[in-house]
Amino acid sequence: xxxxxxxxxxxxxxxxxxxxxxxxxxxxxxxxxxxxxxxxxxxxxxxxxxxxxxxxxxxxxxxxxxxxxxxxxxxxxxxxxxxxxxxxxxxxxxxxxxxxxxxxxxxxxxxxxxxxxxxxxxxx
Numbered sequence: 001x002x003x004x005x006x007x008x009x010x011x012x013x014x015x016x017x018x019x020x021x022x023x024x025x026x027x028x029x030x031x032x033x034x035x036x037x038x039x040x041x042x043x044x045x046x047x048x049x050x051x052x053x054x055x056x057x058x059x060x061x062x063x064x065x066x067x068x069x070x071x072x073x074x075x076x077x078x079x080x081x082x083x084x085x086x087x088x089x090x091x092x093x094x095x096x097x098x099x100x101x102x103x104x105x106x107x108x109x110x111x112x113x114x115x116x117x118x119x120x121x122x123x124x
Contacts, residue, residue, distance in 0.1 A: 041116075051102060
């Protein structure tokens with residue numbers, strides 16, 4: 001299993017922004033597809049965005065399109081999720097994942113290595 005360390009998250013007002021980071025330890029993250037997922041209380045873990053390893057193609061859930069941006073910084077061996085125009089319904093624990101498949105309908109079972117999760121709370 002690959003080691004992923006997350007940072008970022010916290011409490012933000014509606015309309016605000018946050019950036020989540022997912023850093024790889026001991027391996028080159030650029031070689032792997034990376035996904036961001038979130039899980040709200042009482043709900044299933046859902047895919048938010050992913051970026052493939054092969055061609056860098058990117059997918060977003062409809063609920064975050066135009067507001068969230070996934071990106072890689074290969075020099076820092078890190079993948080980011082920039083979240084803008086946050087809404088209360090974005091409140092959840094966010095997880096990054098690697099060693100998987102980024103394709104239409106990507107889901108948690110498509111990835112085998114996971115970060116520790118970070119809480120994002122959008123509230124006034």
